[in-house]
Amino acid sequence: MHVVVCIKHILDPEMPPASFRIAEDGRSPVEAGLPRAIGPFDQNALEVALKLKDARPETTVTVLTAGPAEANEALRKALALNADRAVRVDLERLPGPDSATVAALLAAAIRRLEPAPDLVLVGRQSGDWDQGVVGPVLAEKLGAAIVGLGYAAEPADGGVIITRQVDDGIEKVRPKRAAVVTVTNHESNVLRLPKLKDVVAAHRKPIDVIPAAELGVPLDEPLVEAVSLSIPQREAHCEFLEGEPEEMAAALAERIRRWLSA
Amino acid sequence: MPDVYVLIFAPGGAAARAALEPLGAGRALAEGLGGKLAGVVVGAGAEEVAAEARRRADAVIHVTGDHLRAYEADAFTAAAEHALKGRDAAAVLTLADAVGREVAPRLAARLGGSPLTEVSGAQVEDGRPVFTRPVFGGKAVAKLVGRRAPVVVTVKAGAFEAPAESGAEAPLETIQAPAVEPAVEVLAREAAPAAGVPLDAAPVVVSGGRGVGGPEPFQKELKELAEALGGAVGASLAAVDAGWVPQSYQVGQTGTAVAPTVYIAVGISGASQHLAGISGAKHVVAINKDKDAPIFRVAEVGLVGEWKPIVDALIRAVKAGK
Ligand SMILES: Cc1cc2nc3c(=O)[nH]c(=O)nc-3n(C[C@H](O)[C@H](O)[C@H](O)COP(=O)(O)OP(=O)(O)OC[C@H]3O[C@@H](n4cnc5c(N)ncnc54)[C@H](O)[C@@H]3O)c2cc1C
Numbered sequence: 001m002h003v004v005v006c007i008k009h010i011l012d013p014e015m016p017p018a019s020f021r022i023a024e025d026g027r028s029p030v031e032a033g034l035p036r037a038i039g040p041f042d043q044n045a046l047e048v049a050l051k052l053k054d055a056r057p058e059t060t061v062t063v064l065t066a067g068p069a070e071a072n073e074a075l076r077k078a079l080a081l082n083a084d085r086a087v088r089v090d091l092e093r094l095p096g097p098d099s100a101t102v103a104a105l106l107a108a109a110i111r112r113l114e115p116a117p118d119l120v121l122v123g124r125q126s127g128d129w130d131q132g133v134v135g136p137v138l139a140e141k142l143g144a145a146i147v148g149l150g151y152a153a154e155p156a157d158g159g160v161i162i163t164r165q166v167d168d169g170i171e172k173v174r175p176k177r178a179a180v181v182t183v184t185n186h187e188s189n190v191l192r193l194p195k196l197k198d199v200v201a202a203h204r205k206p207i208d209v210i211p212a213a214e215l216g217v218p219l220d221e222p223l224v225e226a227v228s229l230s231i232p233q234r235e236a237h238c239e240f241l242e243g244e245p246e247e248m249a250a251a252l253a254e255r256i257r258r259w260l261s262a
Numbered sequence: 263m264p265d266v267y268v269l270i271f272a273p274g275g276a277a278a279r280a281a282l283e284p285l286g287a288g289r290a291l292a293e294g295l296g297g298k299l300a301g302v303v304v305g306a307g308a309e310e311v312a313a314e315a316r317r318r319a320d321a322v323i324h325v326t327g328d329h330l331r332a333y334e335a336d337a338f339t340a341a342a343e344h345a346l347k348g349r350d351a352a353a354v355l356t357l358a359d360a361v362g363r364e365v366a367p368r369l370a371a372r373l374g375g376s377p378l379t380e381v382s383g384a385q386v387e388d389g390r391p392v393f394t395r396p397v398f399g400g401k402a403v404a405k406l407v408g409r410r411a412p413v414v415v416t417v418k419a420g421a422f423e424a425p426a427e428s429g430a431e432a433p434l435e436t437i438q439a440p441a442v443e444p445a446v447e448v449l450a451r452e453a454a455p456a457a458g459v460p461l462d463a464a465p466v467v468v469s470g471g472r473g474v475g476g477p478e479p480f481q482k483e484l485k486e487l488a489e490a491l492g493g494a495v496g497a498s499l500a501a502v503d504a505g506w507v508p509q510s511y512q513v514g515q516t517g518t519a520v521a522p523t524v525y526i527a528v529g530i531s532g533a534s535q536h537l538a539g540i541s542g543a544k545h546v547v548a549i550n551k552d553k554d555a556p557i558f559r560v561a562e563v564g565l566v567g568e569w570k571p572i573v574d575a576l577i578r579a580v581k582a583g584k
């Protein structure tokens with residue numbers, strides 16, 4: 001089985017809000033010099049793929065990213081966890097919130113892969129612009145089935161069974177053809193840590209680079225654009241209770257009683 | 263005419279509680295654009311839902327067919343496409359729930375339009391629809407536009423109110439959707455275990471984060487406090503990641519959005535993605551040993567210290583006051 005995992009190299013979402021600044025254009029964040037990470041749900045997606053490989057070692061895992069050379073760092077992390085192949089669609093700058101164009105690029109890159117993948121895993125949303133658009137649009141472009149909010153996959157005679165969240169519980173589904181799964185977090189898919197020797201070895205593994213221009217996707221006709229970005233202001237009005245736990249608890253219990261009976 | 267369409271998915275005849283809310287956003291856009299507001303109800307046996315929509319929109323299209331009894335992504339996407347193809351839509355809105363998230367971006371691709379998601383604001387500026395939504399986990403708010411019509415938009419639950427009934431009944435058009443072979447086979451379905459008060463309806467939510475240090479407090483102190491207050495237990499994503507509680511406990515941007523009278527955050531730092539899920543809470547209390555934790559910026563009452571002695575004392579004080 002061939003599994004493709006799409007990973008995005010994003011501004012580290014755990015950075016303190018105070019470090020987040022808006023660039024001069026008024027519609028994108030300042031990115032230079034700030035830490036980056038693999039999108040949190042892309043990490044979950046990668047773990048789901050690695051678990052399939054644990055279960056069936058003949059599974060091939062390809063990690064795919066679109067972005068500048070810097071994004072190789074995300075691919076190297078995945079290679080250190082024993083992903084088999086890494087591919088980067090090279091473009092200078094990602095188009096902010098225009099995830100549909102990114103999906104078109106990723107679809108074109110996936111169509112070039114051999115063998116054609118049986119399963120494509122993406123995050124439910126990127127963790128930066130958080131559009132949640134790439135997965136469904138990728139399914140559309142590849143003619144694949146879509147499975148939303150999956151969190152685990154198990155091999156099943158030739159195919160795969162996906163466990164996913166639905167509004168009122170969980171569902172196990174079997175796609176009847178190649179599928180795109182948007183992956184959400186679950187206690188079972190926290191990304192494993194690499195071994196030191198594998199981190200070192202990952203630096204010698206190749207990364208296939210495809211220039212975006214080769215993929216025939218127009219980059220100057222965005223479907224979605226940010227007009228502006230602003231930072232919401234919050235005023236703090238916290239009343240700190242003082243004293244020993246017993247005193248604080250008594251004062252709080254009294255307030256809670258008042259709030260609940262209002 | 264630049265009309266606005268609102269998709270209301272009603273598999274098996276029933277729509278989500280918030281499914282009519284996007285009509286509120288749609289009405290504002292239709293007025294700004296000078297077009298009409300139409301509801302598109304997708305689902306077999308959804309006559310009731312169509313009737314609800316007819317009292318709130320200028321026209322209603324009901325797309326039906328035997329294969330639309332249960333939700334299936336390909337069938338519902340094709341049905342929505344069938345209803346909208348060839349109509350002059352400026353915008354197509356639908357609720358951002360599990361169905362809307364799967365269908366809307368694909369529909370945008372099929373109609374040659376622009377996908378936008380999870381919006382909490384919609385207005386017309388310079389003759390075009392402009393949408394607002396939080397990005398970067400709530401650190402910023404973006405104003406976004408679609409360059410190609412129609413914009414196909416998912417609307418966050420709770421962001422808009424369904425319009426009041428107009429007193430009139432809009433015309434109804436009923437059409438049959440083409441049958442579509444399902445792309446996925448559902449093997450099994452398990453309802454979420456209904457343990458106590460559901461999170462999104464609880465009057466009190468006591469949530470634990472990484473700071474509570476392990477799984478036990480969720481079974482013991484936090485549970486006891488929640489029960490004493492008639493509430494439910496929630497958690498941060500970090501607590502879910504650590505395997506301390508199942509994902510169904512998660513509160514936040516990608517978990518459950520809660521709107522209790524009282525929200526008590528125990529050992530939770532207050533990351534913007536967590537806060538995104540508690541904006542509906544009336545009174546927020548934070549218990550944290552770090553007085554600089556961001557949670558104190560949204561809390562009304564703060565208790566700085568080790569969580570355990572405070573929560574133990576609180577359980578006693580609540581029980582004593584009964
Ligand atoms: C796209 C995206 C979506 C996300 N969605 C969500 C979501 O839906 N929900 C969510 O919660 N998170 C979400 N996150 C994760 C979020 O960014 C944070 O990582 C997470 O909320 C942190 O959880 P925490 O507050 O429990 O942990 P930490 O940030 O580690 O905070 C622990 C806190 O406990 C305090 N503490 C430690 N020990 C004690 C003690 N003994 N007594 C009292 N206090 C103590 C510390 O001072 C600290 O403030 C998302 C992230 C991304 C990128």
Ligand SMILES: Nc1ncnc2c1ncn2[C@@H]1O[C@H](COP(=O)(O)O)[C@@H](O)[C@H]1O
Pocket residue numbers: 006007008009039041042064065066067094099102106121122123124125126127129130131132133134135
């Ligand atoms: N530039 C990118 N490179 C690789 N994968 C991406 C990229 N952008 C988005 N994705 C994937 O698509 C998912 C959803 O992204 P989005 O629709 O932008 O929220 C992400 O979690 C990734 O798995």
